[in-house]
Every structure is written in C-alpha cells, then in structure tokens.
Amino acid sequence: MKILVAIDDDSLCQTVIDFVAKVFSHHATIVKLLHVVQPSSVVDTATSLCGHGENHQILEERIQQASAFLNTLRKDLRSKMLPSEPVEVSVLMGTPHRVILDCAEEFGADLIVIGSHGHGELSRLKINSVSYAVLSHADCAVTIVKAQQVFQNEDASEKLPKSARLLA
Amino acid sequence: MITRILIPVEDLLFEEEIREFLIQLSTLAIKLKVLHVIDANEVVLKWPSAEYQRESVALVSTICENLKNYFPGVDVVSSVREGIVKEEIAKEAESFQADLILMGSHGRKGLGKFLLGSTAKDVIPLSPCSVVLLRTQKSGVKKTKVAEASVVQQD
Numbered sequence: 001m002k003i004l005v006a007i008d009d010d011s012l013c014q015t016v017i018d019f020v021a022k023v024f025s026h027h028a029t030i031v032k033l034l035h036v037v038q039p040s041s042v043v044d045t046a047t048s049l050c051g052h053g054e055n056h057q058i059l060e061e062r063i064q065q066a067s068a069f070l071n072t073l074r075k076d077l078r079s080k081m082l083p084s085e086p087v088e089v090s091v092l093m094g095t096p097h098r099v100i101l102d103c104a105e106e107f108g109a110d111l112i113v114i115g116s117h118g119h120g121e122l123s124r125l126k127i128n129s130v131s132y133a134v135l136s137h138a139d140c141a142v143t144i145v146k147a148q149q150v151f152q153n154e155d156a157s158e159k160l161p162k163s164a165r166l167l168a
Numbered sequence: 169m170i171t172r173i174l175i176p177v178e179d180l181l182f183e184e185e186i187r188e189f190l191i192q193l194s195t196l197a198i199k200l201k202v203l204h205v206i207d208a209n210e211v212v213l214k215w216p217s218a219e220y221q222r223e224s225v226a227l228v229s230t231i232c233e234n235l236k237n238y239f240p241g242v243d244v245v246s247s248v249r250e251g252i253v254k255e256e257i258a259k260e261a262e263s264f265q266a267d268l269i270l271m272g273s274h275g276r277k278g279l280g281k282f283l284l285g286s287t288a289k290d291v292i293p294l295s296p297c298s299v300v301l302l303r304t305q306k307s308g309v310k311k312t313k314v315a316e317a318s319v320v321q322q323d
Contacts, residue, residue, distance in 0.1 A: 001192045019298060023171070023268070025194040110192075111300075116292065135289070135301060141189065143300045144292050 004109040012115035021080035032088040035066045036096040066091045097133035113143045174266040176203045182272035185302040199243045202228045206250040224248045258294035269299045
C-alpha cells in the first residue's frame with residue numbers, strides 16, 4: 001500500500017506521523033512524506049523590501065528548512081515502523097492542494113493522509129481548506145487526522161523545530 | 169491497545185473497499201462497529217418507519233456477518249440510529265470511543281463518483297477522531313463489469 005503523507009508546518013504533523021506509524025506499520029507499506037512550499041508573493045515581496053534578502057533566497061531557505069524538517073520526521077517514522085518499509089521525502093513548490101493531488105497521482109497513492117488543522121475546542125469545528133480541497137478531488141482514499149488522537153504525544157511535538165513558514 | 173473503528177454505512181457500495189482497507193492495518197486487534205443512521209427527513213418522505221428500520225437492521229447485520237466471516241476473531245458489533253446523520257455518527261463515535269471513522273466518500277444520492285458526499289464532508293468537523301474516506305476503486309468496478317458482460321455474451 002502506498003501512502004502519501006502531506007505534512008504542514010504545525011504541531012499536528014507529529015500526530016499525523018504517529019497515526020501512520022501506528023495504524024499502517026505493515027510489511028508492504030511505502031510511505032512518502034510531502035511538504036509543499038507555497039510562494040506567497042505578498043509576504044516575500046514585503047520581506048525583500050525590508051532588506052531581508054531576495055525572493056528566491058527566501059524560497060530556497062524555506063525549501064531547505066522544509067527538507068530538514070521532513071528528514072527529522074522521516075527518522076522518527078522509520079524508528080516507529082518496520083525497518084523494511086521505505087519512507088521517501090519530497091519537498092515541492094506550488095499551490096498546496098494541486099501539488100498534493102498531482103503528487104498522489106504520480107506516486108500511485110492508495111491513501112492520502114493529511115491533518116485537519118484542529119487545535120482546541122473552537123477550531124475543532126473547522127477544516128483546513130487544503131485538506132478539504134484534497135478530500136474533494138482525490139481519486140484515492142483520504143484520511144483526515146484529528147488533533148484529538150489518543151496516541152498523540154504532546155511532549156514530542158513541543159520539541160520539533162518551528163515551522164519553516166514562521167521562520168521565513 | 170485495541171483500535172476501535174466505527175464504520176457508518178448507507179448501503180453495500182463500499183463493502184469491498186472497507187475490507188481492503190482493514191487488510192492494510194498493522195494489527196487485527198480491532199473492534200468494529202457497523203452503524204447505519206436512518207435519516208429523520210427521509211423517513212417522512214419515503215418510507216414507513218418500521219419497514220425502513222427492518223431494512224436498516226438487515227443491512228448492518230449483513231455487513232457485520234460478512235466482516236466476521238472475513239476477519240474471524242475480530243469483534244464486530246452493529247447499531248442502527250435515527251436522526252440527523254452527521255450528528256448521530258459523531259455521537260456514536262464518541263460513545264463507542266472510536267479511534268477512527270471509516271466511511272465511503274458518498275452514498276446513493278448526488279453525483280456520487282465525482283463529488284464528495286455531503287454527509288462525509290459534514291462528519292469531519294463534528295468527529296472526535298480521525299476520519300478515513302474511501303473511494304470506489306475505478307479499475308475494480310470496471311473489471312467486474314467486463315466479466316459480467318462476457319458471461320452474458322457466452323449465453
């Protein structure tokens with residue numbers, strides 16, 4: 001079974017990783033971790049006007065940070081799954097839901113795993129627009145992982161590096 | 169730890185996909201609950217309630233039996249509720265302490281194959297746990313159709 005895990009840069013990603021490790025640790029599983037860097041013209045132009053470097057430099061930094069972040073998650077996932085299970089890592093650029101859907105098709109994913117973006121009681125009622133778009137258009141099964149998972153490890157999520165987006 | 173999985177069903181459409189998904193799980197230490205919710209609105213419009221109730225119980229017990237036969241030793245229970253579908257699914261997930269809701273992406277109504285069902289969409293925000301939405305397997309469906317067609321030709 002091929003599983004595409006779309007990772008966003010928030011604390012929910014640890015829950016997503018734990019979910020995959022717990023539910024799908026299986027000898028025939030191939031996992032691909034994907035993070036999409038979205039070029040945000042407004043933020044990037046503003047930052048470059050403030051003298052914090054060129055546009056492409058910021059994007060490159062974000063891509064590097066995302067790759068480093070995904071590699072940490074990859075190590076974590078591999079330690080929780082069977083050693084024979086390959087875990088691929090991919091950082092792509094573009095509009096998140098489109099990139100996720102294209103990547104799923106190319107990868108031949110049987111399942112897309114994505115976070116719901118719920119923190120706390122109020123936003124439990126919301127669903128992230130990227131997750132929703134993926135859900136609506138995917139050809140394969142989609143898992144929406146909620147923050148309230150029983151096997152969530154809060155300590156671990158605090159130790160994770162801060163989001164690439166926030167740092168940029 | 170036993171993983172508790174709630175399976176809301178509307179018909180037999182996703183039976184095969186549900187089975188295939190369960191095969192992929194890392195453990196069979198699972199407890200399944202098959203749920204059908206009788207839509208409060210639909211009862212008024214189409215069916216006498218008693219008849220609908222009988223059909224619903226028959227549906228969940230059929231799915232239950234099939235799952236039991238396919239996964240011997242796995243604890244499978246069933247339940248029929250009546251009310252607003254999304255809310256009843258969420259309530260059942262809470263009382264069953266489900267770790268996962270496993271459901272098809274659409275029911276009988278709507279453009280099915282192309283669109284996400286409204287119930288599926290509405291369950292996600294209300295659900296206390298993660299939700300897996302299954303899609304019908306396009307190639308699988310085609311294969312069975314081709315097979316049936318060829319049988320007819322031979323006759």
